[in-house]
Amino acid sequence: MKVLLGCIADDFTGATDLAGMLVKAGMRTVQLIGVPDGPPPEGADAVVIALKSRTVPAAEAVSDALAALAWLQRSGCQQFYFKYCSTFDSTPEGNIGPVAEALMQALDTDFTIACPAFPANGRTIYKGYLFVGDELLNESGMRNHPLTPMTDPSLVRVLQQQVKGSVGLVEYHTVAKGAAAIAARFAELRSQGVSLAVTDALTNHDLVSIGAACADMPLITGGSGIALGLPENFRRRNLLARLDAADRLPETGGLRAVISGSCSVATQKQVAAMQKAAPSFAVDPLALARGDDVAGAALAWAAQHIEQGPLLVYATAAPEQVRAVQSQLGVAEAGELVERALAAIAVGLVKLGVGQLIVAGGETSGAVVKALGITGLRIGPEIDPGVPWTAALQDGGAATSSEQAQPLVLALKSGNFGSEDFFTKAWSRLP
Numbered sequence: 279m280k281v282l283l284g285c286i287a288d289d290f291t292g293a294t295d296l297a298g299m300l301v302k303a304g305m306r307t308v309q310l311i312g313v314p315d316g317p318p319p320e321g322a323d324a325v326v327i328a329l330k331s332r333t334v335p336a337a338e339a340v341s342d343a344l345a346a347l348a349w350l351q352r353s354g355c356q357q358f359y360f361k362y363c364s365t366f367d368s369t370p371e372g373n374i375g376p377v378a379e380a381l382m383q384a385l386d387t388d389f390t391i392a393c394p395a396f397p398a399n400g401r402t403i404y405k406g407y408l409f410v411g412d413e414l415l416n417e418s419g420m421r422n423h424p425l426t427p428m429t430d431p432s433l434v435r436v437l438q439q440q441v442k443g444s445v446g447l448v449e450y451h452t453v454a455k456g457a458a459a460i461a462a463r464f465a466e467l468r469s470q471g472v473s474l475a476v477t478d479a480l481t482n483h484d485l486v487s488i489g490a491a492c493a494d495m496p497l498i499t500g501g502s503g504i505a506l507g508l509p510e511n512f513r514r515r516n517l518l519a520r521l522d523a524a525d526r527l528p529e530t531g532g533l534r535a536v537i538s539g540s541c542s543v544a545t546q547k548q549v550a551a552m553q554k555a556a557p558s559f560a561v562d563p564l565a566l567a568r569g570d571d572v573a574g575a576a577l578a579w580a581a582q583h584i585e586q587g588p589l590l591v592y593a594t595a596a597p598e599q600v601r602a603v604q605s606q607l608g609v610a611e612a613g614e615l616v617e618r619a620l621a622a623i624a625v626g627l628v629k630l631g632v633g634q635l636i637v638a639g640g641e642t643s644g645a646v647v648k649a650l651g652i653t654g655l656r657i658g659p660e661i662d663p664g665v666p667w668t669a670a671l672q673d674g675g676a677a678t679s680s681e682q683a684q685p686l687v688l689a690l691k692s693g694n695f696g697s698e699d700f701f702t703k704a705w706s707r708l709p
């Protein structure tokens with residue numbers, strides 16, 4: 279059977295978030311790291327290709343997305359999904375708008391939606407304004423994001439700045455009326471020449487209605503929430519069986535570690551909570567810039583502590599510290615330097631026998647997963663909304679922690695997801 283839904287995610291935690299959502303909604307889903315060479319995996323209803331394209335130059339993000347689309351088209355997918363962050367993480371140039379328009383052009387379609395809502399994590403959209411919990415996007419911690427500070431809560435305005443086409447709005451009073459009313463509004467906007475429709479949503483029920491209204495759209499763009507309503511469209515057409523939700527992971531073991539390169543508000547609290555409960559090592563970006571062997575020092579330290587229980591290696595810092603580092607090193611340079619160091623530490627930790635690894639941060643997860651040579655992820659049980667445990671796959675089989683030869687399991691945690699005790703409670707959700 280062919281893959282039904284082909285997804286392109288602009289970062290690795292986002293891809294895991296979407297894959298977990300599809301699994302929960304009953305689609306057998308495989309997450310692949312980067313654009314694969316080979317054929318599609320057997321028995322997958324949906325494939326999520328994880329790119330690391332959120333903050334690269336827009337032209338590179340577009341070409342990566344088009345390469346992913348071409349592979350998904352060759353795999354026979356019937357519908358396509360561009361997944362970006364529920365906080366619409368982007369720069370004035372993109373990459374959400376340019377990638378969405380390039381995918382539309384390649385799919386020869388003139389209309390799609392833009393809906394990052396994810397109510398389970400407090401992301402709601404009203405009159406086109408994005409809220410994070412009780413705050414407007416620009417008043418939330420996202421205003422201080424190291425790479426994509428979000429300073430305008432109006433998604434219509436933000437997206438309009440990134441695209442050539444016209445951006446419209448499906449307001450809540452229409453969404454509340456259900457799928458038929460939403461579809462009629464889509465048709466109306468389209469006839470007015472609108473090509474991207476920001477769509478209000480406050481609840482999961484809204485997302486299911488929006489999903490139903492998108493049944494015939496070749497391309498959908500949004501956060502992971504909108505995926506809630508899509509599997510039912512395929513079931514209505516008898517293309518998808520009713521399956522028990524949730525994948526199972528193999529029995530796991532190995533030592534435990536957390537690596538955090540996220541400076542988001544939720545991660546800061548999680549790092550502070552774990553520091554009270556476990557040994558921790560701070561990675562100093564300025565020491566990295568001086569050329570100190572910080573990774574070597576972190577691994578020598580880890581070797582002393584790792585047998586006693588989970589440990590934490592982090593670069594997570596408060597906004598003023600991050601700004602001070604960025605003003606000395608540059609924004610992108612600081613980010614890359616830290617990501618490279620954390621990735622090298624992750625590789626070293628796995629060599630030390632770590633078999634259960636939590637990585638906090640989307641860009642950070644991208645760097646770590648690439649350095650570990652992981653080519654795919656099998657989705658397992660959810661820890662908190664948007665963050666499942668996963669089992670790593672490498673070409674030719676399951677990735678293992680080298681000492682124990684056990685499957686390597688990973689939780690790739692989006693910066694702003696998870697409860698304060700995430701780093702200490704996550705282990706109990708493993709089989």
Ligand SMILES: Nc1ncnc2c1ncn2[C@@H]1O[C@H](COP(=O)(O)OP(=O)(O)O)[C@@H](O)[C@H]1O
Nearest residue numbers: 424540542593595613616617639640641642693
């Ligand atoms: N102390 C620091 N100073 C400067 N940049 C940092 C620091 N700690 C982490 N970073 C960088 O900030 C970025 C955080 O992005 P990411 O990993 O995607 O986290 P999130 O999921 O919270 O957005 C990464 O590029 C990371 O290397």
Ligand SMILES: O=C(O)[C@@H](O)C(=O)COP(=O)(O)O
Nearest residue numbers: 291292295363364640692693
């Ligand atoms: O949609 C979301 O919020 C997440 O899936 C996501 O993409 C978060 O990205 P990071 O905060 O950079 O991990």
